Amino acid sequence: MPTFRNLTEDLMAADDTIVALQTKLTSFQARSPEQGGDGEEEKTEWLRTWLLAHGIADLELIRAPDTRVTSGSRPNLIAKIPGETQETVWIFAHTDVVDAGDRSAWTHDPWTVHREGDWLFGRGVEDNQQALVSTLILADALQRLGIVPRRTLGMVFMADEESGSAHGLGYVLEKRPELFSAKDIYLVPDFGSPDASVIEIAEKGACWYRIECTGKQCHASTPEKGVNAFVASSALALAVSEELPKLFSKSDPLFSPPVSTFVPSMPLTVTQGINIVPGKAIFHLDCRILPEIDETEVKKALENIAGDIARRYSVAVDIQTVQMQKASRAALNGPGEKVLKEAISAVYGNSPRLRGLGGGTVAAHLRHKGIAALVWSCITNTCHEPNERSSITATKKDSCVFAHMLDSTQ
Ligand SMILES: [Zn+2]
Incomplete structure (x- = not known):
């Protein structure tokens, strides 16, 4: 046998x-x-x-x-x-x-x-x-x-x-x-x-977003006629990468890194030309979220930060969920x-x-x-x-x- x-x-x-x-x-x-x-x-x-x-x-x-x-x-x-x-x-x-x-x-x-x-x-x-x-x-x-x-x-x-x-x-x-x-x-x-x-x-949860800022395109020699969406988009990318880690700072030694991560990625060029004030700017956000954190809370926080930036820079911000993997x-x-x-x-x-x-x-x-x-x-x-x-x-x-x-x- x-x-x-x-x-x-x-x-x-x-x-x-x-x-x-x-x-x-x-x-x-x-x-x-x-x-x-x-x-x-x-x-x-x-x-x-x-x-x-x-x-x-x-x-x-x-x-x-x-x-x-x-x-x-x-x-x-x-x-x-x-x-x-x-x-x-x-x-x-x-x-x-x-x-x-x-x-x-x-x-x-x-x-x-x-x-x-x-x-x-x-x-x-x-x-x-x-x-x-x-x-x-x-x-x-x-x-x-x-x-x-x-x-x-x-x-x-x-x-x-x-x-x-x-x-x-x-x-x-x-x-x-x-x-x-x-x-x-x-x-x-x-x-x-x-x-x-x-x-x-x-x-970790993997939540991906596409974030589009819309301002007003104009000639770069007269920027006062337009609204620079690229500047607003950059401010938003900076704000989310600084504020989201503070808001969701829980840590779990099981993971490496032990914290949730929020990474602005894949910026897309919409306008071609150095002498153009961009009227549209797009980037993505890759969030890796610890199991202890509710993904919908992250989305809400992201929307709040985007709302602030929209008011401060006079742009419209549209956030699309590309993937929401719990x-x-x-x-x-x-x-x-x-x-x-x-x-x-x-x-x-x-x-x-x-x-x-x-x-x-x-x-x-x-x-x-x-x-x-x-x-x-x-x-x-x-x-x-x-x-x-x-x-x-x-x-x-x-x-x-x-x-x-x-x-x-x-
Ligand atoms: Zn495989």
Whole structure:
């Protein structure tokens, strides 16, 4: 009868399978329409066929309608391998990748996996195919060795993560909320650290605004005839970057930086010409807000500051919300925390610590449903960069961590 030890030995010998899987998965160029692609259809269909061929037959395809792609929908694939109990370790991996960006910045073709020793290079190999491949080799090994794990393995291969998840996990949670029980264990391996010691448990809210000041354009030699929107816009950018941090000064050591941040960004040039008093000026504001702070209070404060500037400079200020992503925090000591920490320590020999993140993962969608999702993996965070890379060793070890979570008696 194969044992847990046989399972981890099998995973640690999966080098060739990892290279083959990464090579195939990368070749699909599964970009969303926002990223100039045709979605995840081919990649997910290949995945589905691979799972079936490897004996994993408990599959459910959840299609989010999307007329922008050839297939007419964005595929989300759920797969399960039953354990001794119904209690499930859910692992989430997104199938979409971002565009390769500037080709000249890549040493090799981004869509053809290139290997140098332990490293695989290519778009998507780290984000999020390392997680995908770690999960696949585990599923394959369980089937091949005929091991029934203590817990059930639940796999969610999602579309549309890079562009907001409305056709991905957001859709799955809306259509099939009954799939996920708050008692289960949830792992999103889509952020991490090179030493595998960081578990992300909370995310700041990400609220983005477009702020447009309108004055009156005129010739720069007679500025008294106009109202300089650029000057007003600059005063507003300065005011928000100075006043909002004072108004929302709460601090939380879980995060780095520990405070909420308010960054004026992406100023847009409306008028061309040095001899013109600009009648319009636009900038954006990127706010990263701690979970303890109410996003609507930030918006109100922003509107108050804008009102002051509008009166003082005789301009009109229009504020549009570009994105309002609420902060999220998983409850401490949730069902998965101890299990994950113990599994990481067993495989990587470290003592993992909890932290918060300024960016966002799909864990926020789960946490907003009351699910204590944790984010962890062993990666160097080269996602979205040229020469994105993934370690074969880390892929194998991450898979061993997942295996430990399935087997743990915690
Ligand atoms: Zn990702």
